[in-house]
Amino acid sequence: MEKLFQPFDLSGITLNNRIVMAPMTRRRAENDQLAVEDITATYYEQRSSAGLLISEGSQISTRAYGYTNTPGCYTREQIEAWKIVTDAVHKAGGRIFLQLWHVGPYSHPLLQPNGDLPLAASAMQPEGQVLTPEGHKDYVTPKPMTEKEIHQTVEDFGRAAANAKTAGFDGVEIHGAHGYVVDQFLRDGTNKRTDDYGGSVENRSRFLFMIVDKVIESWSADRTGLRLSPSFERPGAGDSDQANTFRYVVEKLNDYQLAYLHISEMISPDMRSNYSDKTALPLYRSIYNGTMISCGGHTKESAILALNEGQTDLVAFGKLFVSNPDLAERFLKDGPLNETDKSTLYHGGTKGYIDYPFLAS
Ligand SMILES: Cc1cc2nc3c(=O)[nH]c(=O)nc-3n(C[C@H](O)[C@H](O)[C@H](O)COP(=O)(O)O)c2cc1C
Numbered sequence: 001m002e003k004l005f006q007p008f009d010l011s012g013i014t015l016n017n018r019i020v021m022a023p024m025t026r027r028r029a030e031n032d033q034l035a036v037e038d039i040t041a042t043y044y045e046q047r048s049s050a051g052l053l054i055s056e057g058s059q060i061s062t063r064a065y066g067y068t069n070t071p072g073c074y075t076r077e078q079i080e081a082w083k084i085v086t087d088a089v090h091k092a093g094g095r096i097f098l099q100l101w102h103v104g105p106y107s108h109p110l111l112q113p114n115g116d117l118p119l120a121a122s123a124m125q126p127e128g129q130v131l132t133p134e135g136h137k138d139y140v141t142p143k144p145m146t147e148k149e150i151h152q153t154v155e156d157f158g159r160a161a162a163n164a165k166t167a168g169f170d171g172v173e174i175h176g177a178h179g180y181v182v183d184q185f186l187r188d189g190t191n192k193r194t195d196d197y198g199g200s201v202e203n204r205s206r207f208l209f210m211i212v213d214k215v216i217e218s219w220s221a222d223r224t225g226l227r228l229s230p231s232f233e234r235p236g237a238g239d240s241d242q243a244n245t246f247r248y249v250v251e252k253l254n255d256y257q258l259a260y261l262h263i264s265e266m267i268s269p270d271m272r273s274n275y276s277d278k279t280a281l282p283l284y285r286s287i288y289n290g291t292m293i294s295c296g297g298h299t300k301e302s303a304i305l306a307l308n309e310g311q312t313d314l315v316a317f318g319k320l321f322v323s324n325p326d327l328a329e330r331f332l333k334d335g336p337l338n339e340t341d342k343s344t345l346y347h348g349g350t351k352g353y354i355d356y357p358f359l360a361s
Helices: 038-046 076-091 145-166 181-186 206-220 242-253 281-287 300-308 319-323 325-330
Strands: 007-011 013-015 020-021 052-059 094-101 131-132 135-138 171-175 226-229 259-263 290-297 314-317
Touching: 013 145, 020 325, 038 076, 052 076, 076 094, 076 145, 094 145, 145 171, 145 181, 145 206, 206 226, 206 325, 226 242, 242 281, 259 314, 281 290, 300 314, 314 319
Parallel strands: 020 052, 020 314, 052 094, 094 171, 171 226, 226 259, 259 290, 290 314
Antiparallel strands: 007 013, 131 135
């Protein structure tokens, strides 16, 4: 049997296969508490034949919020609602980690407590617009975090991680990717600070490692994953020496023995079919000693290849999991794949969420 379908020992948790559902924001928390709804329990339960599910990004605090109808993990109501999800997944034999998220500058005063400015590494206005309760608005110039706010944010990550334990998750993933606040601190294009958190890569990564240190106080390191996206750069939010920045970070991560390092790449399936030229996976594989997840544009074929060539230990799929709740079975049986309806990715209630058909038995 292909490795893809073989069990994997993730720090003592047996995953039924090496297929991971990637974290995906679906904006179905349509209530004032920003708690996941019952349909979200059904959604994850339907997908629990993946070896591991990683939840959608979940805010660690009110300050971390930037996308309407996305859930949090910082209030009692939110924890109780997540419990329904984790119970459903566990009853179905699945495993689920919570993704801990702080959007940094990708927010708006209309989405922040007291109409405050969003927090970021530096006062740099992101390009583009954000959906607010008053419609789409340009991003604003965020407030650079004070040292006190940095420490508060680290505390918030720690508290949300502890809440995830109360909510019954199997572990947590720190969202350090895609230009959000952790990634922002790492890159010199978005981190212009002159204090202990800016300048050298050692300083720019201080915030990340403080978060990791805090999160592993409530979860052992081997139940804490980290998502990075070295090659993903938002407009105007790059790094003058991306390779060295991430080499430093990944080398240092070797000291932690985390559950996994999750490398997110913006790679299309076409590029994956000739993947060894395009992916930075071999580079990080050669640096990192622990378990790795690869994500971005994977097909069944590219996943099998990446696993067989030893480039990664687990492979995460995003869009394919939106439309194929039983993706693992479809891969195993070479079944046809449902098309993903892009119009219901971020709204639509149950439509395009829990109504994708399973393979006919
Ligand atoms: C609808 C949607 C929502 C997403 N939300 C998140 C998220 O909350 N956190 C995150 O780290 N990545 C998020 N991503 C990125 C995915 O995890 C994944 O990296 C991306 O879809 C590429 O994988 P794929 O080609 O298999 O879809 C999202 C992607 C999609 C399509």
